[in-house]
Amino acid sequence: MSTLREIVKLNQEHGTFTEPSAFNWDGRYRIPTSKVAVAWSPIGWELTFEPYKFIDEDENGNEIEYETGEGELIPDRQGRIAMHMVGDDHVEYFDADELVLIDDDEYCTCCGQIGCHWN
């Protein structure tokens, strides 16, 4: 599975897009810190590996937490946003405050470029 599809799928499974959020997942964004003037679309939180743990007690009755060595990838709600370049498969990660919401008529729906007037 591609990174893009895996990010979308896991974020869907974990309810990222339906839970109340200050972030507009449906919006298109430009990224002033990026050199390319294209529109980006958010696809979910960056994934992070969460190890499975179990809790045991030592001989004095103190709880000890162990990692099993296994785990799963989950969306990191404290993390960065995975952004997909419109018109491409390219995925990069940015902090939410690096993103600037744009209007639909500010970018080309064909190639994703800001300033292209194809449509």
Ligand SMILES: [Zn+2]
């Ligand atoms: Zn265009």
